[in-house]
Amino acid sequence: MEGDHVTAPDMSRRRAFLKAGALAAVAALPGLRPGEAKAQSTEARCPPADDFTFEVTRSEEAWRALLSDEEYRIMREGGTEKFNASPYHGPMPEGTYTCKGCCLTLYSSKWKKVLDMGFVFFRHSEPNAVLTGIETFNPYMKKEEPKALTEVHCRRCGSHLGHILIVVPGEMLHCINGTALRFVPATA
Numbered sequence: 001m002e003g004d005h006v007t008a009p010d011m012s013r014r015r016a017f018l019k020a021g022a023l024a025a026v027a028a029l030p031g032l033r034p035g036e037a038k039a040q041s042t043e044a045r046c047p048p049a050d051d052f053t054f055e056v057t058r059s060e061e062a063w064r065a066l067l068s069d070e071e072y073r074i075m076r077e078g079g080t081e082k083f084n085a086s087p088y089h090g091p092m093p094e095g096t097y098t099c100k101g102c103c104l105t106l107y108s109s110k111w112k113k114v115l116d117m118g119f120v121f122f123r124h125s126e127p128n129a130v131l132t133g134i135e136t137f138n139p140y141m142k143k144e145e146p147k148a149l150t151e152v153h154c155r156r157c158g159s160h161l162g163h164i165l166i167v168v169p170g171e172m173l174h175c176i177n178g179t180a181l182r183f184v185p186a187t188a
């Protein structure tokens with residue numbers, strides 16, 4: 001195909017450029033040979049995993065004061081709302097969806113998909129908005145389904161939002177509890 005002939009040399013040039021850039025960056029560090037600089041900078045950038053803390057943290061009491069009982073069950077205990085519990089699952093105006101736990105903008109209406117399946121669906125999140133984890137048990141799983149789900153939670157406060165699932169054939173979507181979100185209409 002014609003496209004392949006165009007893309008291959010472009011990629012090769014890009015790799016060469018990135019490699020040259022990386023070597024220049026290493027050479028710019030004072031007093032270190034390239035090998036030493038690489039080892040030390042990698043170590044400095046990678047703290048142990050158990051050092052990780054969310055940017056927004058609250059005591060148990062503060063979370064309970066901030067959230068309703070249902071919001072707490074979903075966002076802090078990994079629960080799931082009832083089908084059609086949130087008004088956001090249907091058609092909505094243009095706008096964004098923020099986290100009820102920390103106000104971070106998580107999703108945009110641009111990537112929302114309306115499905116008559118009881119939850120709020122998005123094709124993807126906003127950049128740097130969510131993190132994922134593997135959930136090994138969920139009471140909503142059917143017996144024939146694998147016993148693991150990809151959980152999605154807020155990058156800033158860690159609140160549980162929902163899951164990333166193949167909901168319709170060939171399409172992986174963020175299946176989100178609208179209870180965890182706050183809609184912010186777009187300004188004209």
Ligand SMILES: [Zn+2]
Nearest residue numbers: 099102154157
């Ligand atoms: Zn949050």
